[in-house]
Amino acid sequence: MPTLRGFAIGLPTNILAAGFISPTFAVAGLLLAAIPIIIHLLNRRRYKTLDWAAMQFLLAAMRKNRRRLRFEQWLLLATRCALLFLLGLALARPLGCDSNSLAGMIGGSSALHVIVIDNSYSMAYESDRPNAKTNLDHAKKLAHAMIDKLSSGGDAVVLITAAKPAEAVIAKPTYDLSAANAAIDRIGQKFTATDLAGAFDLAERAGREETNQPTKTLDIFSDATASAWHGGNEQAFEAIGPKLAALYHVRHFNLSTPGATNAAVLDVSPSTNLVRTQFANSFNAVASSFGGTTESSLLWTLGDESLPGGPAVQLDAQAKTFTQANANIRTGGPTVIAAKLGSDDRLPVDDVRTRTLDVASEMKVLIVEGRRGGEGLEGSGAFLNLALSPPPLPGSGAGTSSKGDSYIKAERISDIELGGRALGDYRAILLSDVAQIATPVADQLQKYVKAGGTVIWFMGEQVQRDNYNTVLVPRGLLPGPLAQRQSGPGFTFAFSPTGNVHPLLAAFKDIQKSGLETAQVFTYWQTTPKPEDKVEHVLDFVGGNPAITLQPLGDGRVVFFATSADAEWTNFPAKPAYVALLHEILAGTVAGSERWMNLDVGQPLVVPQSVQFASPPSLRDPQSQAETPLTQSTRPDGSLVYTSPPLDHPGVWRLVSGTSSTPISVNVPSNEADIRPVSDEAIRQLLGNAPVETFGAELPADTVAADEANDFGWSIMTIVLALLGVECFLAMRFGHFKK
Secondary structure: OOOOOOOOOOOOOOOOOEEEOOHHHHHHHHHHOHHHHHHHHHHHOOOOOOOOHHHHHHHHHHHHHHHHHHHHHHHHHHHHHHHHHHHHHHHHOEEEOOOOOHHHHHOEEOOEEEEEEOOOHHHHOEEEEOOEEEHHHHHHHHHHHHHHOOOOOOOEEEEEEOEOOOEEEEEEEEOOHHHHHHHHHOOOOOOOOEOHHHHHHHHHHHHHHOOOOOOEEEEEEEOOEHHHHOOOOHHHHHHHHHHHHHHOEEEEEEOOOOOOOEEEEEEEEEOOOOOEOOOOEEEEEEEEEEOOOEEEOEEEEEOOEEEOOOOOEEEOOOOEEEEEEEEOOOOOEEEEEEEEEOOOOOOHHHOEEEEEEEEEOOEEEEEEEOOOOOOOOOOOOHHHHHHHOOOOOOOOOOOOOOOOOOOEEEEEEEHHHHHHOOHHHOOEEEEEOOOOOOHHHHHHHHHHHHOOOEEEEEOOOOOOHHHHHHHHHHHOOOOOOEEEEEEEEEEOEOOOOOOOOOHHHHHHOOOOOOOOOOOOEEEEEEEOOOHHHOOEEEEEEOOOOEEEEEEEEOOEEEEEEOOOOOOOOEOHHHOOHHHHHHHHHHHHHOOOOOHHHEEEOOOEEEEOOOOOOOOOOEEEOOOOOOEEEOEEEEOOOOOEEEEEEEOOOOEEEEEEEOOEEEEEEEEOOHHHHOOOEOOHHHHHHHOOOOOEEEEOOOOOOOOOOOOOOEEOHHHHHHHHHHHHHHHHHHHHHHOOOOO
16 A cells, blocks of 8 residues: 555554545634634633622523533534634545545545556557557557546546657646547557657656656557567666656556568668769668568669569568669669569558769879979879879760770879868869878868768878877878888788778789789888777788778778878789779768768757758658748758758658759658567566566456545535534524514
């Protein structure tokens, strides 16, 4: 039996144990009950006794009726005292905790009911229960049934939804049960992940702030998916579970459908970072089936064009990757590729996944030369320029494309010009034999890489070790300090085409005599990468020193070549692998600029400053075709961006400005696809072994917990009114003499 606040009522404990919601009124009633007694005593002392003949005669007559009169006076006095005391007692709202006691028979319930309804996208599973198509419909149906059994005027309701972000639909306890039912009707299906941790925080806050209700119940209606309970919030659950149990009687209703399965496309991505025209592009789709195996087909579309599909696939909980290698992209710019499962599904929202690609038809790169030369291959960046942007084949006219044309548009400048360039105009910056980097330029390069750019360093005779170590290393622009320059008759790369190779060298696997294994390096800078910087060894020299490294910096990449880009320190530029290696390095490290065009439901669209518009942009809804204007704001780094509200449903939205239209892919979060429920015992353990009462998809017979307090203040008020009538009758009856 829960502990009750207030005063104990002197009745047998097996009949009633009580307390008061407002004990101050009970004290006031007790004090007011003394007023009739005081008035009675004062009236007795009001006059002096004076004996005279007529009075003596009357007193002799009254002595005959003294006992009757005294009884009448005491009865009227007791009635008035009880009337005032019970009035205060009714206002104090006494509580009983035994549902079989007197309080249970004449009192109404008084408790706080916090209802949490999960409306994340997994709750859209079509369970087809009676009068409820989806799990969310069934959760709302049960919540209505629960509220209908509450006591009007005594029970208060708080309503919380658990789709991310969790929201308090009714934050302050309401006694208006019809308003609570109406709020449940307004709960809509969301397509975000589950935020049970946020919902529990809101419930815990409501329980702490509500002090008038001695008994509190927390009811959770959810499908108990593994993604909701094992989504990285385990520590938060463990911490808040005991707090909830101290405030509430916690009950969980598991609305999952027995034997439910859900097949979903979890990811669609290009095989390389960069999608290009004039190149063979391949794409990967990851799919699974949770709860059981599913036979299906995988259908691909690129824009409005259907791509050749693969054979029927069998999906299970183990994620499987399927490759589409027949995507011939003829034009550059934003393009949408989609992978869709061909089978029917009871949770169709995750059967399709889209991705917006920024196809590169012309990629601008900047080559910075530390050593400028005349005609031919004299500059330190000449070999890079020739490899990345070879001249058109003879016979190709001006303004026409030819087989020898490159999608890369390279621009060569000297290191003196670097500080005045807008680095954001280029997808990659290659620096060859640059002697030193000024601090302001290093800051620009760091900002450029963190924003998603790629910087590639090539060493040479002019490189000044102290400047590089002092300026570049602290900014994360080198894999480590330059230790010493190694020179010799010839160093070779530790490359075996039949062994394990780095993903950037995958094109050379099983290719004999590509030149990587036979190239000679006569001079290189030795560096020792720090493990905490997450530096990857793409290629090493025989002996273990790194020849090519790759490291992340913010959203971008830094590539380091220990030797020169020309024939000054190595004969590698003359090998067949040289040109292919540079293109593979760029394709594998240059991030596509489409990241901002691919979102999860619940995220806002943030258009980067580099995107220019002819007129203020708006965002077109794929369902209603309504357009929402975007808001311009300033980011902490000072850049101006356009921002939309959080996007609340999946599909291909359109960023519209004038006649231009850019596709924006919005998908449901993939981790919510796992609809397999966790066990009741696992839920208790995740909540710090808190006492949680668990139920299935139906309410128990006795919906309101047996130990809820009973508020019989209204019943006492009825007695007060009855006593008031009795007092009036007695006053009239005893206040008049019979003839």
